[in-house]
Amino acid sequence: xxxxxxxxxxxxxxxxxxxxxxxxxxxxxxxxxxxxxxxxxxxxxxxxxxxxxxxxxxxxxxxxxxxxxxxxxxxxxxxxxxxxxxxxxxxxxxxxxxxxxxxxxxxxxxxxxxxxxxxxxxxxxxxxxxxxxxxxxxxxxxxxxxxxxxxxxxxxxxxxxxxxxxxxxxxxxxxxxxxxxxxxxxxxxxxxxxxxxxxxx
Numbered sequence: 001x002x003x004x005x006x007x008x009x010x011x012x013x014x015x016x017x018x019x020x021x022x023x024x025x026x027x028x029x030x031x032x033x034x035x036x037x038x039x040x041x042x043x044x045x046x047x048x049x050x051x052x053x054x055x056x057x058x059x060x061x062x063x064x065x066x067x068x069x070x071x072x073x074x075x076x077x078x079x080x081x082x083x084x085x086x087x088x089x090x091x092x093x094x095x096x097x098x099x100x101x102x103x104x105x106x107x108x109x110x111x112x113x114x115x116x117x118x119x120x121x122x123x124x125x126x127x128x129x130x131x132x133x134x135x136x137x138x139x140x141x142x143x144x145x146x147x148x149x150x151x152x153x154x155x156x157x158x159x160x161x162x163x164x165x166x167x168x169x170x171x172x173x174x175x176x177x178x179x180x181x182x183x184x185x186x187x188x189x190x191x192x193x194x195x196x197x198x199x200x201x
Contacts, residue, residue, distance in 0.1 A: 001199060002083060002124065004094040006165065007132035008158055009151045010139035011181040012188065013092055016132065019189050020196070021090050032082050035092040037070030040077045046070040051148040064102040064113060071095065072120045079124060095121060096129055096168060096176070101150065104164025105157050127199050129174070130192055131165050132181035139181075 003020070005013045017033055024031045037047040046066050049056070058066075071094070082089050095117045103110045136158035143151070169176040179191050 001196075002079065002089045002091070002126045003196065004091045004096070004126040004129045005132065006093055006096050006100075006129055007181060008134060008136055008139050008162055008165075009147075010142040011132040011134045012142075012185070013132055015185055016130070016188055016192065017090055017092055019185070020192055023189070023193060024088055024090075024196070029088050030086075031088045031090060032078070033090045033092070034074060034078050036074055036094050036097070037067055038074075038092075040070075040073045042073040043070040051150060054149050054152070060102060060106045060108055063106070064098055064108055064116075067098045067102065068116055068120045071098075075121060075124055083124070091126070094126060094129070096131075096165070096174075099168060100161045100164035104167065105153075105160035127175065128195060129176045130195075131169055131176050131178050132188070133162070133165070133178050134181040135159075136162060 005017050005020075007013055021031050021033050035043075035047075037043045037050065046069060050058070050063065050066055050070075074091075079089050079091070095114075098117065099110060099113050102108050103113045136155050139158075140155075165176075166178070168174055169178045177191070177195055179188055181188065183191075
């Protein structure tokens, strides 16, 4: 089973991923978590370029392709081997994030991103994606550290990101569950767990 979590900055993904993984392990499942971009050595190097190289001017198409490159490495090194061994995979972001950030917010053609995404993922897609929804204004009040390169894009950019997520979530085939991220941590978990149980059963 492959589960992904997505959402804007400060929406609580890390907390929910940690709780979900622990809950699944308590049920007796073998679980690994990963971060896109990140987790692999290649992915972490690319992540550093994308998020922490504020002095670099990165073209939006270059940005999109860097995310895809990190994702390709993650799939081949981590996700595919785990799924082949029937290990549950929980990912912090996946292809949907590139569609929202570089597509809807960044202006790259959505269909082009999805075509490249199909080549990269080789049809490895989440069984379910949990999108934690929250207005950028509310989310940014939660961030108590220096903003990274993507977080610094501005409210208008991040509102387009949010609109992109919601547009994609409206398509049933995408298997995206929208959750109000202003709910308490426990309330969000109470929504997540039954959805996962429904797929596992």
